[in-house]
Amino acid sequence: MARRVMYLYSRQLHFSNQCIMPDAYQPDWDIYTCHIEDKPAIIGLDLGLRRFAPLTRKPYSIFISVYLKHPRPDGFPHGDEFSKLGVIEDCLVQQLETSLNAHFVGRTISNGVRDFYFYSSNTSGYEESIAEAMAQFPDYRYECGMKEDKTWELYFDYLFPDTQELQRIHNRKVLRTLKQHGDIAERERIIDHWVYFSAEAEREIFGQQVERLGFAIEGRPVDEKGPQPYGLKLSRNDRTDEESIDSAVMMLWELAQEVNARYDGWETVIVAQ
Incomplete structure (x- = not known):
């Protein structure tokens, strides 16, 4: 049994200066491994945003750094703590989307720290919003901050993979489709x-x-x-x-x-x- 699967790179249009998220936007989350300051790291990000960013109505980046309680020697969490970090992520996303209309764009984990990254049009009271979400996890230490980032430098220059790694990510997507069939x-x-x-x-x-x-x-x-x-x-x-x-x-x-x-x-x- 043989069926054909096509994988050709589409010539993506780059829509800059979007005021709102276009109807054509579809989340496209993936992960890759790399090093951050010589430490092994895993970066996850929404690749679907690359067609539309930067969004002029969301010129502020917000980060939350959550410190692992018992990281492994390589700086990554054990399995049970990975699950707990997923719960923390869900709470932060829900809180910041609701209170600040923020958009969750990516996450990193390295050297015993999980970082979450958002872009928002409004940063008024962002620390209080984050504190409200993190109050559900009193045993976790965290830090947060924000900066103006009109060109989405954080997304494109820090989170986004280089060309070779992006190629490998595309390969894995097709291989997953093949496996599913x-x-x-x-x-x-x-x-x-x-x-x-x-x-x-x-x-x-x-x-x-x-x-x-x-x-x-x-x-x-x-x-x-x-x-x-x-x-x-x-x-x-x-x-x-x-x-x-x-x-x-x-x-x-x-x-x-x-x-x-x-x-x-x-x-x-x-x-x-």
Whole structure:
């Protein structure tokens, strides 16, 4: 049984200076691992906001730092405390949404501290609102603060992943979809990839290079409206476990970067038996 799953990067429109959250907005939460000040960290954020931020009506960032009671040696909480932090998060989100019309944009955990981040149009009484929510958790120490952040620097420069990590996040989304449909990751199948170039000569040189890596050239599509109109459709037999997909995709992505080309996604079939 084989069904086709397509994953192509859409050309996202960037809507800045939005007064209200557009109807097209859909939350898109995901997480990734990194380091914050040389300490292992996990960052979770709403990727769906990247199409619309910064919102001019929400120019203030608010943070709440909650200190873990018994962090592990790596600075992360034990399982039971992870659950408790989830309850704290729900209370803070409900309180700040209600009292300040704040929007929850992300969270980090590192070095024994869980940080929650919001953007709001109003910061009047924000400390009292946070204190009201945290009063339900008297055994947790916390700090809070706010700053004007019209360009949403906190979101884009601190929480948002770099380009490579964003690519891996997209890969994981597709792999989760495959798994949900019963895909057998260990089974090899044809996986197609697309890359777009500014010049035909760059496309041909790239094609020769990746053919030596086991990729076959399946087509040369043209996107006349795009800034990089000369496409290359590649295929290779690969598995759909995370390591295999990341290895193939990141190799093509990095090679594309070297010639200022654009890696544009991949497509495969579900192999369920």
